Every structure is written in structure tokens, then in C-alpha cells.
Amino acid sequence: MIIGERKPIQEILDMIGEHDKILIAGCGTCVAICMAGGDKEVSILASAIRMARNREGKPIEIQEHTPLRQCEWEFVDELKDKIKVSDTVLSMACGIGVQTLVERYPEAVVYPAVNTTFLGLPEEQGVWSERCGACGNCVLDKTGGICPIVRCSKSLLNGPCGGAQDGKCEIDPEVDCGWQLIYDRLKVLGKLDNLTKISPAKDWSTGRDGGPRKIVREDMKL
Amino acid sequence: MKSGSNLEKILSAGKFAVTAELGPPKSADAEVVYKKADILKGCADAVNITDCQTAIVRMSSIATAAMLISKGLEPIAQMTCRDRNRIAIQSDLLGASALGVKNLLCLTGDHQKFGNHPQSKNVFDLDSIQLIKMVKDMRDEKVFQCGEEIKVEPRFFIGAAESPFADPVELRVLMLAKKVTAGIDFVQTQIVYNVEKFAKWMELVRELGLDKKVYILAGVAPLKSVGMARYMKNNVPGMDVPDEVINRMTAVGKERAKEEGINICVDVINQVKEIKGVAGVHVMAIEWEEVVPEIVEKAGLLPRPKIG
The missing domain is CATH 3.40.50.2300 (Response regulator)
Structure with missing residues (x-):
């Protein structure tokens, strides 16, 4: 929400x-x-x-x-x-x-x-955190259901930077490293192979970078 | 030859390479650059020029690199993904190549939160692996990232950084492998103080045969004080400073701390030199460039070989 x-x-x-x-x-x-x-x-x-x-x-x-x-x-x-x-x-x-x-x-x-x-969820009473960047081109299938766009402070798509320590992000010891979360999740799923594939440069035009967004569905129009 | 840089020639001739680092000034003062260049001349095969490291505004890496070339030194320009999108990066790389820059280190970039403009917007249009792939395709396929042809392509000897000590450790070697696949020619590692841990990382690197595919330069840096050692241990991500090093710095007292810092640095160089697969060292003495000649000399790495 x-x-x-x-x-x-x-x-x-x-x-x-x-x-x-x-x-x-x-x-x-x-x-x-x-x-x-x-x-x-x-x-x-x-x-x-x-x-x-x-x-x-x-x-x-x-x-x-x-x-x-x-x-x-x-x-x-x-x-x-x-x-x-x-x-x-x-x-x-x-x-x-x-x-x-x-x-x-x-x-x-x-x-x-x-x-x-x-865009996020209430983690617990009184705590809300971000989950989706509305980039318009979802990659959650490749990352074990954890979003690298918003969970990684640099929106990296090919794995962690060199700044993670003890599973935490370089920007704040209270922030989880998004790629540590993805790594842990893919390990559980037995899909660590996903990490060896190079994710190509992202098409950001489906996001805000492409200008104001609009969906028109002729099948839904009255 | 990929770019024909001095660094590439030294490494491909099987010589143990030495690179150093020059931090550009936080001003438009050319003299600062020329003074540092004078100090480093002759004691390194190529010199990294940082790109607004720790997100603090400094003189541009490519401009500083061009100034080094004019003084007869070979630069390694650094490029981060933090401040430029793919349009700006490619444009800058065409310019860098035209100015004679032949080595490029591709980095993610420190988050702007650490710098002097924490309210700025970051870019990260590409990550470091996508950047490497783009630079390699510009050189080898003669195409821009969009696929359009480049008539005269920029030719760089492509490098990356890697942190053998950052978490998750299991992922670090995998990240290096990914950078190799993306197209790097050499790697400079995070500063090594924990040689044992570095040696274990190198074992994993050799198991994957990565040392045969790219040249690995171990990062080293002299400590100035026991305070600096403690700060690095506790505050710098991806840094591992063992207690033994801190004890050595403490034992000599304040007056001899700098001397001991240099000794430790030389010891680390001598140790990593013996590790199979290590092709050179990268000496990082930011804002303390004047000790680099002494370190390189004490490590028996002078004079630097000349290859035509």
C-alpha cells in the first residue's frame, strides 16, 4: 500500500x-x-x-x-x-x-x-518499510521475491557492492543489505545459479524515467 | 593488445606490476595534481585517479588523468555509476580515450550519504557489471550500449575493484567471476591487512581459474597511526584489520607509528607477492602520496621495468 x-x-x-x-x-x-x-x-x-x-x-x-x-x-x-x-x-x-x-x-x-x-507494508505495529519502486518492469522472479530496486540502496541488479558488512548496508547498520537478503533467499530456494547470470542494463523507460505513465486498455473502455 | 597501455604491457610480460593512487584536489588547483604526479613518477606503472571518492566533490578523474599524461605518467581513470547515466558515461569515455587515457577502473561508487552532498540524487542507471560490459562492447564490438556503431572506438584496459573481505563472503568470489565474464582485464582488491584471509580468497579465485583470466593486484595501504587502524577495522565496510596489526602499531608508540605503518605495508607486499595468482600490488596512500616511493623501494620493486 x-x-x-x-x-x-x-x-x-x-x-x-x-x-x-x-x-x-x-x-x-x-x-x-x-x-x-x-x-x-x-x-x-x-x-x-x-x-x-x-x-x-x-x-x-x-x-x-x-x-x-x-x-x-x-x-x-x-x-x-x-x-x-x-x-x-x-x-x-x-x-x-x-x-x-x-x-x-x-x-x-x-x-x-x-x-x-x-510503497510498502507495515512490518509490525508502528513500523513501515518500502517494498516496491513501481519501476514498471518487475524482476522479482529472478531475485527470490526480494526487490533489488528498493531493497538495495544503489538499486544494483547484479549482486552486492563491496560495502556490505555483517549483512547490513553501508549506508546504515540498521538497514539490511538487499543482496544479502536475495542471496539468503535464493540459497533456500536452491537457485543460487540466478546470481551467476549477468542481468543486462535495465530498461528504465517503463519507470518514471520514461515520463508520466499511463495505461490505456481498449478492452476495458466503455 | 587491448589498449596498449603500459600497465597492460607490464602485466602481459609477466612482470609484477605496481599501481598507485592519486586523489584529485577538492579545488581547481592544478599545482596539487602536478606535485603529487612528481612524487609518484617512476615508482608505479600506472596511477589510479579516484572519481569523487566517498562521494565528495573533487576535480574530475578524467581531467586529472589528462594532466598526468601531460607529465609523462600513465593514469587509470576511475568511473563510478553513482553520478552519471549511460549517456554521460559513454560521452566521458569517448573524451577520455581521445585525451589518451588507456586504463579504466569500473566501480559502483560509494553512496552519496557519505559525502558532502548527502541530499543529492544518485543515478545508478547501470551497476558496475553492466558498466564493464558496456565498456568492453565499446572496445571489442565497436558499439554503444544501444547497439549503434562507433566509428573510432575507445580502447581501455578494463579493471574492477573487488573486496575479498566484504559480506556475504561466499558471494564475493562469485561477484569477481561475474566481473570476469562481463569483460574485465584486471582487478585491484580492497586493502589487505589480513593476509591469511586474502590467501584463502585467492585459493577460491584459483579454484575457479580466475587468476588465469585476469590479472589480480592486491590492494595495500600504509597505516599512519593506531587510531587509523582502529577506525578502518571498525568503520570502513569491507575492511579487515587483524589485532596483530593493531598491536604492532600500538607497540611502537606514537613517534614511530608512521614508520611502522610503512613497515607493515612492505611486509604485506612481500607476503602477497608469494601468493600464487597475484600479479601485482596497488598501493593506496591517499593524501600521503609522498611515502609511495619509499614503500615501493623497500619492497624491492624499483626501478620499474620499461617495456617498449
């Missing part, structure tokens, strides 16, 4: 500026599960903003609403009336949600209250 993290309160207050009628729009999907922008976080942020503004003697009117998803037209339609009466919308969705609102409500001023950090 998409993992996000709420921005610092001061940065959010600076975005709001002098506006005094805002809507905080959460999202009930990914960012709710990673506890960054669900309805609970929406009300916490609303309270924090109210308190800060009251302290400054500039009270603010805040509406709160969290649709199930902020990245699909039909789910953001329910925000229509609330957006109409607000002078600013703070989106607590990922960057996709923010842009969905901008495109659906071109007259509204929408600001992001969450940093979209990565």
Missing part, C-alpha cells in the same frame, strides 16, 4: 496562512491503515490546528470528512458541499488524493498535509 507520514504542524499552519474556513479531507484507505491520514488523524490534526489558531487569537472554522478513498472520482464527489463552503482544503491523502481533488474541484485550493513516502 501507499505509506504516508503527516507533515509537521508548523508547515501545515504556514500553508493555511490567514484562511479561516477549511476542510480537512482524510482518506479511508492506505493512509488510514498506516495511521497518517484516516478519520482519526483528521480529527487530531483539526484539534491541533484549532488550538494553535486559538492561541494566536485567530479562531478557525474546520470541517472534517474522510471518504473511503480519495483517489477515485465517485468517492470524492461526497466532498462537494463541504468544499463549496471552505476557502482551503487540507488533504490528508497521498499525493494521488490531493491531485484527484484538484482535478475534480478546479476552483478549490488544495494543500497536502501528508508526505507520500513510499
Whole structure:
């Protein structure tokens, strides 16, 4: 899922500026599960903003609403009336949600209250980590199901650099060496042979390097 | 001959090779380069020019290499995958070749987190193995990475680095084998202090016959102090400094530490020279280039052979 993290309160207050009628729009999907922008976080942020503004003697009117998803037209339609009466919308969705609102409500001023950090999973309660770089050309079949693009700090495709020590990455002793994980996994699978094959220069054009990406499926069009 | 470099000639004549290292300045000061070049002249067959090592901005490796050529030294330009994509790398290599650079060391590159611009974006369009393959195809197949023909191809004697001490150990020899398959001609290893461990790695290298396919130069470096020895042991990835070395550095006291560091370096050279399959040494004395002549002399490796 998409993992996000709420921005610092001061940065959010600076975005709001002098506006005094805002809507905080959460999202009930990914960012709710990673506890960054669900309805609970929406009300916490609303309270924090109210308190800060009251302290400054500039009270603010805040509406709160969290649709199930902020990245699909039909789910953001329910925000229509609330957006109409607000002078600013703070989106607590990922960057996709923010842009969905901008495109659906071109007259509204929408600001992001969450940093979209990565595609990953909750490793345990309170710990999230990256698993996919959305490179558009999956290699997990060759690497024992462990992604070298995001698990290796240098996105190497042919094995580890010389910087790994005790199974940890050179950038941080807390970070596992992605290629150590791949090696261990391929050993268990009896597929160490995979490591002897040279992986050719990757075609990055299927990733962000190829420009904004789009999928058009004629078979699915109405 | 692949590139006809002096290093290639020395190695293919079966002579024990000596390479040294020159760290370009963190400025536009040409004099620094010329001074270091003067020191190293005559005591190494070729000199590595680092490419923004530890991700710190320094004078470009290829520009520095060209300056060395003008002073009659042979450079080994270094190229990392960190800062350039395949377009920039190939462009720089055409230029390097046109400037007379004949040796190229292909590296992954240290992560920018260590350097003076930790907020920069890294590239890693290619990894070191893909880089090696690209450079070899440019030379031997006369094609760019995209497959287009090159009319006048850049010809490099291609090298790589390898770390006999990094983890996972089982993978390291396999990585070397992969670099050999990709197309290297020589290897310079991480600094050897633990000769026993290095000898075991060489055994594995010989088992795979890799020493017959490429020239292996053992990396060595003089220690300046016991503090440096401890730092390397504990903080430098892929480095193995045995207690015996630390004890030797401690035993002589502060005043004689540098002298003992040089002695240890010479001892390591003498030991690795005896290991079957070792074709030379790579003396790394970054920011201490002035001791290289003394080390090479004490190791009995002077004068350097001249091959026409």
C-alpha cells in the first residue's frame, strides 16, 4: 500500500496562512491503515490546528470528512458541499488524493498535509518499510521475491557492492543489505545459479524515467 | 593488445606490476595534481585517479588523468555509476580515450550519504557489471550500449575493484567471476591487512581459474597511526584489520607509528607477492602520496621495468 507520514504542524499552519474556513479531507484507505491520514488523524490534526489558531487569537472554522478513498472520482464527489463552503482544503491523502481533488474541484485550493513516502507494508505495529519502486518492469522472479530496486540502496541488479558488512548496508547498520537478503533467499530456494547470470542494463523507460505513465486498455473502455 | 597501455604491457610480460593512487584536489588547483604526479613518477606503472571518492566533490578523474599524461605518467581513470547515466558515461569515455587515457577502473561508487552532498540524487542507471560490459562492447564490438556503431572506438584496459573481505563472503568470489565474464582485464582488491584471509580468497579465485583470466593486484595501504587502524577495522565496510596489526602499531608508540605503518605495508607486499595468482600490488596512500616511493623501494620493486 501507499505509506504516508503527516507533515509537521508548523508547515501545515504556514500553508493555511490567514484562511479561516477549511476542510480537512482524510482518506479511508492506505493512509488510514498506516495511521497518517484516516478519520482519526483528521480529527487530531483539526484539534491541533484549532488550538494553535486559538492561541494566536485567530479562531478557525474546520470541517472534517474522510471518504473511503480519495483517489477515485465517485468517492470524492461526497466532498462537494463541504468544499463549496471552505476557502482551503487540507488533504490528508497521498499525493494521488490531493491531485484527484484538484482535478475534480478546479476552483478549490488544495494543500497536502501528508508526505507520500513510499510503497510498502507495515512490518509490525508502528513500523513501515518500502517494498516496491513501481519501476514498471518487475524482476522479482529472478531475485527470490526480494526487490533489488528498493531493497538495495544503489538499486544494483547484479549482486552486492563491496560495502556490505555483517549483512547490513553501508549506508546504515540498521538497514539490511538487499543482496544479502536475495542471496539468503535464493540459497533456500536452491537457485543460487540466478546470481551467476549477468542481468543486462535495465530498461528504465517503463519507470518514471520514461515520463508520466499511463495505461490505456481498449478492452476495458466503455 | 587491448589498449596498449603500459600497465597492460607490464602485466602481459609477466612482470609484477605496481599501481598507485592519486586523489584529485577538492579545488581547481592544478599545482596539487602536478606535485603529487612528481612524487609518484617512476615508482608505479600506472596511477589510479579516484572519481569523487566517498562521494565528495573533487576535480574530475578524467581531467586529472589528462594532466598526468601531460607529465609523462600513465593514469587509470576511475568511473563510478553513482553520478552519471549511460549517456554521460559513454560521452566521458569517448573524451577520455581521445585525451589518451588507456586504463579504466569500473566501480559502483560509494553512496552519496557519505559525502558532502548527502541530499543529492544518485543515478545508478547501470551497476558496475553492466558498466564493464558496456565498456568492453565499446572496445571489442565497436558499439554503444544501444547497439549503434562507433566509428573510432575507445580502447581501455578494463579493471574492477573487488573486496575479498566484504559480506556475504561466499558471494564475493562469485561477484569477481561475474566481473570476469562481463569483460574485465584486471582487478585491484580492497586493502589487505589480513593476509591469511586474502590467501584463502585467492585459493577460491584459483579454484575457479580466475587468476588465469585476469590479472589480480592486491590492494595495500600504509597505516599512519593506531587510531587509523582502529577506525578502518571498525568503520570502513569491507575492511579487515587483524589485532596483530593493531598491536604492532600500538607497540611502537606514537613517534614511530608512521614508520611502522610503512613497515607493515612492505611486509604485506612481500607476503602477497608469494601468493600464487597475484600479479601485482596497488598501493593506496591517499593524501600521503609522498611515502609511495619509499614503500615501493623497500619492497624491492624499483626501478620499474620499461617495456617498449
